[in-house]
Amino acid sequence: MPTATPSPSPAEPSAAAAPVDHLRFHKRHAHLAPTFGTDAFALKAEAFARFFGTPTFLGAQTLLVLLWVGANLSGLVSFDLYPFILLNLAFSLQSAYAAPLILLAQTRQAARDKASADADAEHREALATANEERMARAAQNTAQMLELLEQNTRLTEMTKVLTERVEALTADMHKHFVKRDGHV
Numbered sequence: 001m002p003t004a005t006p007s008p009s010p011a012e013p014s015a016a017a018a019p020v021d022h023l024r025f026h027k028r029h030a031h032l033a034p035t036f037g038t039d040a041f042a043l044k045a046e047a048f049a050r051f052f053g054t055p056t057f058l059g060a061q062t063l064l065v066l067l068w069v070g071a072n073l074s075g076l077v078s079f080d081l082y083p084f085i086l087l088n089l090a091f092s093l094q095s096a097y098a099a100p101l102i103l104l105a106q107t108r109q110a111a112r113d114k115a116s117a118d119a120d121a122e123h124r125e126a127l128a129t130a131n132e133e134r135m136a137r138a139a140q141n142t143a144q145m146l147e148l149l150e151q152n153t154r155l156t157e158m159t160k161v162l163t164e165r166v167e168a169l170t171a172d173m174h175k176h177f178v179k180r181d182g183h184v
Contacts, residue, residue, distance in 0.1 A: 049101040 051057050068087055071077045080086035 045101060046105065049098075049105040052098055052102060 065087065068080070069084065072080050072084065073082070
């Protein structure tokens, strides 16, 4: 005959209880994590947009421009003579691609920041609600404890009164027996 296992009481946590998912408020915004998507092109585009503001990029671009201008002015090569129209065209082409990539990255980052802030606000709200519930339970427990203490005080007083009555009755009975029998 199978035996029923007792269910844990509300105060006793269940050993098989699922762990709390601390990222539950952020999961619905997971699609915002990759700025340009998740395919290979999107990942390369995001990496390229992030690379634009780095010191490595600025240093490499400065070095490339100095070599370009130096090689053309010194006569080593003559494919882009002063006023360096081809270099200007390369900068225009670079900015034509860089600006939209950077703006897209900023827009998506703003969306991720907003989603994260919303999830954090919702989490704080859930914490506040849980705290209010704990405070209400604590107040209820305090009220119950005070009621139990009040009942204990009344029972102690009743016990004292009953003990005094038993002592008085015992003394009366003792006096009554002493008078009746004439000896102590």
